[in-house]
Amino acid sequence: MNMxxxxxxxxxxSSPFNQKVKDIxxxxxQIVTIADKIKEEKDIAVFTRExxxxxxxxxxxxxxxRDPGFEHKENIESGILAAIAGGYTAxxxxxxxxxxxxxKSEVEYVINKAKNRAVGIFPIGAITKxxxxxxxxxxxxxxxAGAIAFSDGKKTIKNTGMIKIAMxxxxxxxxxxxxxxxxxxxxxxxxxxxxxxxTRSGLSGSPSLAEExxxxxxxELAAHYGVKIHFLAVSTSKSVELIxxxxxxxxQITAGVNAYNLLLDDSNIETFDSNYKVNPPLRTKSDIxxxxxxxxxxxxxxxxSDHSPEDEESKIVEFDQARFGMIGLETAFAVINTSLNSKLxxxxxxxxxxxxxxxxxxxxxxxxxxxSKANLTLFDPSFKWTFGLADIKSKSKNTPFIGTDFIGKALxxxxx
Amino acid sequence: xxxxxxxxHLLGIKHLTLDDIQLIFKTADHFKEVINRPIKKIPSLRDxxxxxxxxxxxxRTRISFELAERRLSADIINFSASQSSVSKGETxxxxxxxxxxxxxxxxxxxxxxxxxxxxxxxxxxxSIVNAGDGAHEHPTQALLDAYTIxxxxxxxxxxxxxxxxxxxxxxxxxxxxxxxxxLGAEVTVCGPATLIPQYIQELGVKVNHNLKxxxxxxxxxxxxxxxxxxxxxxxxxxxxxxxxxxxxxLDTLNKIERPITIMHPGPINRGVELSSDAADSKHSLILTQxxxxxxxxxxxxxxxxxxxxxxxxx
Numbered sequence: 080m081n082m083x084x085x086x087x088x089x090x091x092x093s094s095p096f097n098q099k100v101k102d103i104x105x106x107x108x109q110i111v112t113i114a115d116k117i118k119e120e121k122d123i124a125v126f127t128r129e130x131x132x133x134x135x136x137x138x139x140x141x142x143x144x145r146d147p148g149f150e151h152k153e154n155i156e157s158g159i160l161a162a163i164a165g166g167y168t169a170x171x172x173x174x175x176x177x178x179x180x181x182x183k184s185e186v187e188y189v190i191n192k193a194k195n196r197a198v199g200i201f202p203i204g205a206i207t208k209x210x211x212x213x214x215x216x217x218x219x220x221x222x223x224a225g226a227i228a229f230s231d232g233k234k235t236i237k238n239t240g241m242i243k244i245a246m247x248x249x250x251x252x253x254x255x256x257x258x259x260x261x262x263x264x265x266x267x268x269x270x271x272x273x274x275x276x277x278t279r280s281g282l283s284g285s286p287s288l289a290e291e292x293x294x295x296x297x298x299e300l301a302a303h304y305g306v307k308i309h310f311l312a313v314s315t316s317k318s319v320e321l322i323x324x325x326x327x328x329x330x331q332i333t334a335g336v337n338a339y340n341l342l343l344d345d346s347n348i349e350t351f352d353s354n355y356k357v358n359p360p361l362r363t364k365s366d367i368x369x370x371x372x373x374x375x376x377x378x379x380x381x382x383x384s385d386h387s388p389e390d391e392e393s394k395i396v397e398f399d400q401a402r403f404g405m406i407g408l409e410t411a412f413a414v415i416n417t418s419l420n421s422k423l424x425x426x427x428x429x430x431x432x433x434x435x436x437x438x439x440x441x442x443x444x445x446x447x448x449x450x451s452k453a454n455l456t457l458f459d460p461s462f463k464w465t466f467g468l469a470d471i472k473s474k475s476k477n478t479p480f481i482g483t484d485f486i487g488k489a490l491x492x493x494x495x
Numbered sequence: 496x497x498x499x500x501x502x503x504h505l506l507g508i509k510h511l512t513l514d515d516i517q518l519i520f521k522t523a524d525h526f527k528e529v530i531n532r533p534i535k536k537i538p539s540l541r542d543x544x545x546x547x548x549x550x551x552x553x554x555r556t557r558i559s560f561e562l563a564e565r566r567l568s569a570d571i572i573n574f575s576a577s578q579s580s581v582s583k584g585e586t587x588x589x590x591x592x593x594x595x596x597x598x599x600x601x602x603x604x605x606x607x608x609x610x611x612x613x614x615x616x617x618x619x620x621x622s623i624v625n626a627g628d629g630a631h632e633h634p635t636q637a638l639l640d641a642y643t644i645x646x647x648x649x650x651x652x653x654x655x656x657x658x659x660x661x662x663x664x665x666x667x668x669x670x671x672x673x674x675x676x677x678l679g680a681e682v683t684v685c686g687p688a689t690l691i692p693q694y695i696q697e698l699g700v701k702v703n704h705n706l707k708x709x710x711x712x713x714x715x716x717x718x719x720x721x722x723x724x725x726x727x728x729x730x731x732x733x734x735x736x737x738x739x740x741x742x743x744x745l746d747t748l749n750k751i752e753r754p755i756t757i758m759h760p761g762p763i764n765r766g767v768e769l770s771s772d773a774a775d776s777k778h779s780l781i782l783t784q785x786x787x788x789x790x791x792x793x794x795x796x797x798x799x800x801x802x803x804x805x806x807x808x809x
Contacts (some may be wrong), residue, residue, distance in 0.1 A: 273693065275698070276693045278698060280631060281610070281629050396587065397587060397614055399629070433674070
């Protein structure tokens with residue numbers, strides 16, 4: 080790919096050009112020149128736009144591709160298009176497919192289908208067979224085949240003995256476990272945050288405690304067995320506190336938060352719109368504030384899209400009957416930036432959506448430098464726009480954000 | 496006072512204004528007089544067709560609605576389906592759209608999921624009356640309860656109402672809290688701590704786990720039906736222990752310093768939340784509630800049907 084980016088503000092804390100406005104010349108997928116003013120050449124497309132920003136390509140740690148098994152909701156092809164629309168050049172996909180990504184064959188299936196695309200796809204393998212929390216998968220074999228980390232998706236392993244074994248084994252093969260902290264016993268049918276809005280709506284609530292108790296338990300286990308773990312997504316203020324305290328003690332944990340948990344609070348559930356049925360559930364305004372503070376001080380490392388495509392049959396039904404999740408790749412940056420733009424710097428936001436995810440997963444980070452491969456996201460953090468149906472590239476349309484006004488937009492990616 | 500409701504549907508008390516509630520009461524006054532005449536039927540809604548859509552078992556609510564509809568001369572059809580048979584096949588929207596395609600004007604729906612009526616209202620045009628949706632709301636029950644209190648005491652404002660029993664799983668409790676709050680009553684909920692929602696106080700009610708204290712405080716005690724098991728979990732150790740700690744009998748009532756009124760949405764578990772001697776005593780307004788249920792439902796259907804006619808001709 081050949082392209083000349085004019086007057087792009089470079090956001091890359093590792094680059095000497097950080098925060099500088101430069102022209103960037105890309106030839107055959109490689110950054111050739113970064114300079115104040117580069118002359119336009121024949122046969123090289125020029126990209127000019129007011130307030131153009133450029134960073135390394137973004138990386139999502141939590142995308143649900145529905146391929147294999149639920150290709151009518153999303154397949155790898157449509158997932159890639161959604162990722163590009165959202166500014167991502169790398170996504171780690173959950174093992175909750177059918178079959179589950181729980182052996183070498185499924186890992187290879189995903190990797191082969193996604194080869195040589197503008198978006199790198201990094202499959203996450205299951206910790207236990209069929210995500211049942213009972214028997215360990217062949218993690219080593221999957222790791223060799225290209226699995227980037229291991230997780231049971233949004234199933235939490237209940238049995239503490241099983242978590243112990245998974246942690247010890249993961250440590251032995253030097254890989255990362257990603258944990259979804261939720262104690263389902265506290266609220267077997269919980270589907271929204273337990274609070275005043277669940278009480279008013281009669282919807283079955285899941286208390287913040289259900290998350291916190293598992294955050295706490297897994298911190299203790301990780302500390303005891305000396306293993307690195309990553310919390311997929313936390314959503315409560317107490318979880319942030321627990322992680323902050325654990326990090327201060329030097330325990331090797333990292334944590335993510337889902338974009339929607341930064342913008343939407345639990346009052347939305349009173350509409351009974353199933354697009355607000357997500358996991359972790361939408362929490363209170365004070366939880367949102369605590370999450371933002373956690374992002375600011377580095378307690379929370381990563382922001383996920385938690386892209387969860389669902390068909391109409393799974394969503395345009397009674398709230399109780401609906402499946403959890405909303406699509407998120409196309410809106411993640413807009414949601415994050417709208418929520419955070421006055422509280423975190425653009426550089427900090429990029430850290431959470433591009434730099435830290437790769438660091439945690441162990442994916443080599445691209446750089447913005449001459450002679451390096453171009454792996455870039457173009458964006459405008461102050462652009463005001465309204466999200467519409469036409470902006471959705473995913474096969475599924477389950478989002479509450481149609482018609483929402485956002486600040487900040489991903490403009491495109493360069494990655495070949 | 497307004498002559499029309501501010502809403503097209505009756506989805507919950509939450510959505511009603513105080514004026515709406517007063518209008519429903521005033522209209523029910525009229526219908527209560529009508530149903531006590533020798534000829535109980537009026538031709539008001541001869542051109543209206545109503546479907547009673549019950550996705551959950553109900554005897555008394557369904558009969559009450561059906562009678563209200565018949566007294567108003569509406570055409571009615573009844574549809575009962577257990578949730579399981581529907582979930583295997585047709586979606587809720589499809590079921591209702593099929594019925595509406597046969598030119599039905601109004602839907603009365605009982606459904607096991609909270610928010611089902613709100614959800615349906617976003618996808619169909621007909622007026623909807625929520626006859627109970629999961630643990631969310633049961634607005635007609637709350638209206639008939641408040642109406643009964645108003646009838647007995649002249650006004651609901653300032654009255655002290657205790658709601659006793661399984662508040663956690665009760666749409667009746669929730670709708671009553673919304674309704675009584677709007678009408679200016681004071682509400683206390685009482686029951687075993689496992690059956691009282693943790694955040695209920697934020698709805699403007701007090702919580703007391705002591706039955707005796709609660710009965711001594713209140714003017715009206717609304718008792719709720721107790722089920723031992725909910726979704727496979729026992730929230731109380733036994734019905735026997737419940738009856739011992741929260742059951743109301745004539746002896747308890749006689750020991751209270753001042754007379755109080757007992758209400759129950761039915762069906763009663765005699766000997767559990769309420770003993771027979773108390774249920775059938777002078778304290779009890781249970782059968783008045785049932786009678787008022789028909790008048791209140793007539794009023795609601797009549798008022799909502801008024802909106803239908805207006806929209807059809809405008």
